[in-house]
Amino acid sequence: MCGIIGYCGPLDAQKVLIDGLTQLEYRGYDSAGIALFDENSNIHFIKKVGKVAALKKVCEASPISSHCGIGHTRWATHGGVTSENAHPHMYGHITMIHNGIIENYQELTEAFHLKGKLLSQTDTEVSAAVLNELYKGDPLSAIRGLLSHLKGSYAFCIMFDDRPGEIYAVRNVSPLVAAYTGSGAMIASDLTALLPYSKKYFVVPEGKIIRLTAYQVSVFDICGNREAPDYMEASWNTDAAMKNGFPHYMLKEIHEQPEVLKQTVLPRLKNGLPDFTAEGIPDSMLKSVTEIRIIACGTAMHAGMVARSIIEPGLRIPVTVSIASEFRYEEPMITQNTLTIVISQSGETIDTLAALRLAASCHSPVISVVNVKGSTIARESDYVIYTHGGPEIAVASTKAYTVQIAALYLLFCRMALVRGLYTDEQARQFTSTLLKCSDTMEAMIGRKDLIREAVSHICDSPNAFFIGRGMDYAFSLEGALKLKEISYIHSEAYAAGELKHGTIALITDLVPVIAIATQKNILAKTISNIREVKARGAFVILLITEQTKTDDDLADLVIRIPETDDKFTVFPIAVVLQLIAYYTSVQKGLDVDQPRNLAKSVTVE
Numbered sequence: 001m002c003g004i005i006g007y008c009g010p011l012d013a014q015k016v017l018i019d020g021l022t023q024l025e026y027r028g029y030d031s032a033g034i035a036l037f038d039e040n041s042n043i044h045f046i047k048k049v050g051k052v053a054a055l056k057k058v059c060e061a062s063p064i065s066s067h068c069g070i071g072h073t074r075w076a077t078h079g080g081v082t083s084e085n086a087h088p089h090m091y092g093h094i095t096m097i098h099n100g101i102i103e104n105y106q107e108l109t110e111a112f113h114l115k116g117k118l119l120s121q122t123d124t125e126v127s128a129a130v131l132n133e134l135y136k137g138d139p140l141s142a143i144r145g146l147l148s149h150l151k152g153s154y155a156f157c158i159m160f161d162d163r164p165g166e167i168y169a170v171r172n173v174s175p176l177v178a179a180y181t182g183s184g185a186m187i188a189s190d191l192t193a194l195l196p197y198s199k200k201y202f203v204v205p206e207g208k209i210i211r212l213t214a215y216q217v218s219v220f221d222i223c224g225n226r227e228a229p230d231y232m233e234a235s236w237n238t239d240a241a242m243k244n245g246f247p248h249y250m251l252k253e254i255h256e257q258p259e260v261l262k263q264t265v266l267p268r269l270k271n272g273l274p275d276f277t278a279e280g281i282p283d284s285m286l287k288s289v290t291e292i293r294i295i296a297c298g299t300a301m302h303a304g305m306v307a308r309s310i311i312e313p314g315l316r317i318p319v320t321v322s323i324a325s326e327f328r329y330e331e332p333m334i335t336q337n338t339l340t341i342v343i344s345q346s347g348e349t350i351d352t353l354a355a356l357r358l359a360a361s362c363h364s365p366v367i368s369v370v371n372v373k374g375s376t377i378a379r380e381s382d383y384v385i386y387t388h389g390g391p392e393i394a395v396a397s398t399k400a401y402t403v404q405i406a407a408l409y410l411l412f413c414r415m416a417l418v419r420g421l422y423t424d425e426q427a428r429q430f431t432s433t434l435l436k437c438s439d440t441m442e443a444m445i446g447r448k449d450l451i452r453e454a455v456s457h458i459c460d461s462p463n464a465f466f467i468g469r470g471m472d473y474a475f476s477l478e479g480a481l482k483l484k485e486i487s488y489i490h491s492e493a494y495a496a497g498e499l500k501h502g503t504i505a506l507i508t509d510l511v512p513v514i515a516i517a518t519q520k521n522i523l524a525k526t527i528s529n530i531r532e533v534k535a536r537g538a539f540v541i542l543l544i545t546e547q548t549k550t551d552d553d554l555a556d557l558v559i560r561i562p563e564t565d566d567k568f569t570v571f572p573i574a575v576v577l578q579l580i581a582y583y584t585s586v587q588k589g590l591d592v593d594q595p596r597n598l599a600k601s602v603t604v605e
């Protein structure tokens, strides 16, 4: 949450910062601001409530000639959405931007007698004031002093008013990547802001202090000794983070799914069999674990629920799926025989990271399924399965979900193989069906018009229900989340069989119900549940496979997905659910890619 960028170099710093903030805006968009050293070494601030576009307008109206500056796009935590609370914050010699939460800011306010001296309600300004107190002309020693007082998570970029042309940065938990590019030194919350300038970058090591000048990026350890940064190469293109002609990132990312599914699966097939040698995942471990814990948040957690539906029945070992923010407080029983799987697109979600650390402390082997290379979750896991989804910019997760499921399906297949539950032939059949899901997704993308028609029955309704049983219920959870986050329609997912235990009281002829019925083993029962809501007047949109026979009066609108093995219906169904949410948001004239109150990467608890 919150996007940070810093730049020192020959280019127009104001432009570099605004372009970078535009790339990072999905991390938070309550307000935005920049601070720049001008050519006389004075610091100028521009802050605006609202989106980066508002800041850009002001900047363009009064450009500042600068080659060094920092910029921030905010997702509010401490203090409301006001220009006083927007970053950068200035206190004495210090100008600071921050992503994270300083938990002991109230104690620090008292300890450093800051009451009545602060302009904002933010924990960031408190940190700037403490740093100012400690600053006696040596930035490294003052920053070291500051760190000894702080509790919480942070990524800071700092300018000292008597050190023009220099930016300092430090982080704990909250992400930062940096690079010396062909055109200067850069630092940012994530890679997408650096990509237009460099494919080589390094993850800022926690607790190390970074100094950017126009000529270099230096890393200092806590004793002030220089260290060589550990550069890595991005596999994403600049293009991948652009809209490429689509009106929204979300639509572009929905369309990318058939391709990125193949990119995630194909490199892990050897003679048609799943193979995790490159990830170093030992078969002996996959064979010996006696239970699996899947932990994640939001859409990633829903991907885990889909995977659970095939892993537990397929491997006959217990599999639980936990919401990461709850997991730590459940006092979970984990042992070295528990395989922990954490799932995260960003690899930075703080609750997922905390859950990972807890599992690791219980000696459980941890596999993470992560999209962002080098992210904290990836680095702290014993093994990483990277999904090759490319950058996901829309706040609503789409392609990350389907590639996470594809990666988890491959892992399941490997486990079934090494545990003697699948023959080579069965495993090959499984992976070949998985690859064909690329076509079933493509087919649903081609049925956009029918899906748009369904949307006209949802748009004006304040409520919607998604129902299903078994795996279809897991899909419903994701459908409801997608719809509520970008259309603001109150959407609930319900296990279809559970409705009559209370919730069916809410069903009237004003409530559209999206019923998912792709699981043959439970089809008859799901159909009875659909009849129950239909009988209460609901407008039913039925999602079902091509060859499933239904009575004409069962639903008001039927969307059929290609016939496929029950385990794989998630892929075409996901596309339908994503497009339902997308077109609803578009039809309501909402901000599809940056829905209110949300941010792409949740790095605060």
Ligand code: AGP
Residues within 6 Å of the ligand: 297, 298, 299, 300, 301, 343, 344, 345, 346, 347, 348, 349, 352, 395, 396, 397, 398, 482, 485, 600, 601, 602
């Ligand atoms: C869903 O559309 C969301 N953007 C959200 O639920 C997301 O999946 C969740 O915050 C987890 O993020 P992660 O995959 O980056 O950990």
